[in-house]
Amino acid sequence: MVTKQESIPPRSEHRFWDKENDWLFAGVGASRTLDYFSTLNLRRRGDKELLVTNDLVDDHAAFAVVEAAGTGVSIGASYLFHRYGHHKLERWTSIVHIGLTTTGAVRNYCLKTAHHPATGP
Numbered sequence: 001m002v003t004k005q006e007s008i009p010p011r012s013e014h015r016f017w018d019k020e021n022d023w024l025f026a027g028v029g030a031s032r033t034l035d036y037f038s039t040l041n042l043r044r045r046g047d048k049e050l051l052v053t054n055d056l057v058d059d060h061a062a063f064a065v066v067e068a069a070g071t072g073v074s075i076g077a078s079y080l081f082h083r084y085g086h087h088k089l090e091r092w093t094s095i096v097h098i099g100l101t102t103t104g105a106v107r108n109y110c111l112k113t114a115h116h117p118a119t120g121p
Helices: 019-044 054-058 060-083 087-110
Strands: none
16 A cells, blocks of 8 residues: 555755855855955945944954854855755755845945045144
């Protein structure tokens, strides 16, 4: 006797480190790198960072660690989705991350330079 459960074909599985994820994770890393440099550019032009403290951004090494950690968290979330069989969410985690981070970086470059009044004698 064949049960209903046995008649369902198994989900197509893929390795976590397959070619598509490799490209998506490279995209996440690239978008975080773009965000890093766009935020530094924003600070050099005199604007204030809204999402993290200016002190963190001005400490370039610490800010680079935060950006790298963001990449790691994204890959970790994708792995959890992969591990529990949510393969579409596994891919969409990286796609959404790339989109949001790139949008933020482009926004940083598009902002006008802050012109603060000069303090003179």
